[in-house]
Amino acid sequence: MKLSKVVAASAAVLALTATATACGSDNEDAGGGKIKVGIKYDQPGLGLKQPDGSFAGFDVDVATYVAKELGYKPSQIDFVETKSADRENALARGDVKFIAATYSITDERKAKVDFAGPYLLAHQDLLIKADSKIAKGDDLNGKKLCSVTGSTSAQNVQKTIAPKANLKQYSGYSECIAALQSGAVDAVTTDNSILAGFAAQDKYKDQFKLAGLKLSNENYGIGIKKGDSALEKKINAALTKMVSDDAWQTAISDNLGPAYYTGEPAPKIGEIVT
């Protein structure tokens, strides 16, 4: 009698364990382990490491949603900083499983990495002092401009927007903002989504404004290692779900609403705006 109770109890434990394992293996990627995800650390509203060590922003919410669909709880995500110039290498080396870091899909990058998405359409713009005026990209020729190494923003300036601008390149946009504040440069150029996030910071209140120029189309993708088409499919399914169940809109409103960012509607997954 006693023995059969024990047997029954262990059978129940075994059954529970089996169920738990089945749930966990719902997604073979998870398995109780961690997932490394690349984000930016210094872009308010998009990817920001906060003073308490936590992370916030639209890219963080997108990454968290995608990770959940891949079978990972928020506590299983390790966010890693991937600066603009480091992203392709971080994926190639396997430092991170995927990157959600204002990462525009371009043909040049597609030679080295693959992308799921796009999940946001932004446009290159300028951040200038509240009392200054720049009406068009061409006005930047001869001006002191700041952008980031390895970004499409810096490349576009040099190739098309203002090849004669005096372009300073730093490793992150926060350094450019400091240069704008001190008067070392006349403007900072990158995506309007990023610039709006900085402009809305309390510490910069009423100091800066966006010029409002749509100098390019920036289709944000989730970067993954080249050739991982199974992961690309899963992430595209996650992004499609995020848009359709309103989590996408909520993430936009929560993170970029305070920056008065009047962004574009959610892009169609798989459709690049050129």
Ligand code: GLU
């Ligand atoms: N979206 C652009 C890019 O991927 C500029 C922002 C960034 O540097 O992350 O290059």
